[in-house]
Amino acid sequence: MTSFLAGAALALSLVAGGVAAQNSNQNSNVAPAGGAPEVQAPVPEVGSGRGGVGGGQVPNSTEPQQPTGTPTAPQATVAPTPVAPIVAPPPLGERGQQDAAELELRALLRGEHISGRVSIPDAKSGNLIQPEGREWRAFHNRTLTWVAAIAVLGMAGLLGLFFLFRGRIRIGEGWSGRTLVRFGLLERVNHWMVASCFIILGLSGLNLTFGRWLLLPLIGPEAFTAVSQAGKIAHNFLAFPFTAGLVVMLLVWLRDNIPNKLDLAWIKAGGGFVGHGHPKAGRFNAGQKMVFWVTVLGGGVVAASGYVLIFPFAVTDIAGQQWAHMVHGVLSALMVAAMLAHIYIGTLGMEGAFDAMGTGRVDYNWAKEHHALWVEQELAKAHAVADIGQPQARAAGAD
């Protein structure tokens, strides 16, 4: 009842300008003013029908009102309903107005959105203003460009310097002419599948960050769009084999990539890159383990953040997509830098290293030098097979 009264008074005050609400206006009930809202009396009327003399009552005070019309029966006494005094709302001009500019500033400072309801089915368009779009822009145009440029060019520069001072790392005792199996067919096929995906993913990604400044002026807008469009499609498609390959890598190589005490010694000795002593290592040394974990963990996070971007709004809102892009961009750039080092040491940087992923067989002397413990294990396995005395069995390292 209270709320009804308040509503009625509010309706009236809007009609009568808020002032009339204070006046007692009983007499007007006898002849209702044209256009006055027809509302019920707060006190139940007895014996006054709608067609009666006092048809439409207009309660406009908080006082309990006397029923009008001609009572035909004694009135039942009704206890007055306790009501809070109704304060007329202030005129529109004095109500607290939201200030658009201030809301925008607040949203920007707090990293919030100004959002509301929309009647179209696209619920995400209820986001009215998201000022942090400008922050993302600063990241994309400045931070990411610098991070990626420093990471990639810096790594290339370091590798160039390393090559100048250290040169190609030779096999200390020279080629032995005997080889042993290092990577099986599955391992090599999977490696090159992931590698080729990574190269195309990396180049198409770098193109999105740097192409506008480097490639676009060279080949013109139409050709550049053709390249970038193809790059985008390739980027979206190759994400899937890349991820699958990471899973295979994890399953195949995890066992040999658990960090252990030997890795500390390897790192302390500088991995044999500085100085001449070669620290002992099992199947994978600490450097290779780092490459493994950078690939699996870094690649995993890059892939996950990439899927958030391939499927817009499937997982997160716009802020989540901005974060996903930032993680994706920075980690990818760092991974490109890490893989440059991996490619260098696997090809130009070290004699005998490429064969591991090329033919799958490495030179015995190379293996002894870099993976002494692994060679011991392989030889022990080979001897064990040989000792059983099966003439047909060919030990892995025997030829």
Add this chain to the structure above:
Amino acid sequence: MARMKFLCDSDRCIECNACVTACKNEHEVPWGINRRRVVTINDGKPGERSISMACMHCTDAPCAAVCPVSCFYTTADAIVLHDKDLCIGCGYCFYACPFGAPQYPRVGNFGGRGKMDKCTYCAGGPQQDNSPAEYLQYGSNRIAEGKLPLCAEMCSTKALLAGDGDIIASIYQERVQRRGYGSGAWGWRTAYKEVLPA
């Protein structure tokens, strides 16, 4: 030349969505894409107000700044347009846009993004003015015909104003002065680094 802007007087907007409908009809915007929408904030609460929002044609537009293929350009009237023949649908302009203006038809693999679509301020695109090719890609070009955007032209309460920034700002400020209140120009701080005294 004018500096074209939009200004939505949220004290007048009644959320009739005529601007949304007019835009969709005028440009035959594809299903699922709304170049303009009406957002109601504080819905059902004190201080509820509706704001019609589309591309604000920002000064130093973030979309243009982040576009990897540089497909955006600004007309002499400071209208921000883009070339759909160059767009690759990467989504970057959407991440950068403070107003959620860029939208992408869901085409191709995995429901991925097609070429971006957004409000053109009824100014078409880089194709020949009012050619069928331009209409197909961007919708009609009212600016080339000397008309203002249809959404603002047919706003029943004249809440949505379009035109030269100085002129619509003075119209708005005159209203604020006469009626004694106003909540300011939504998005102007973000889009133009400019604040209208409310």
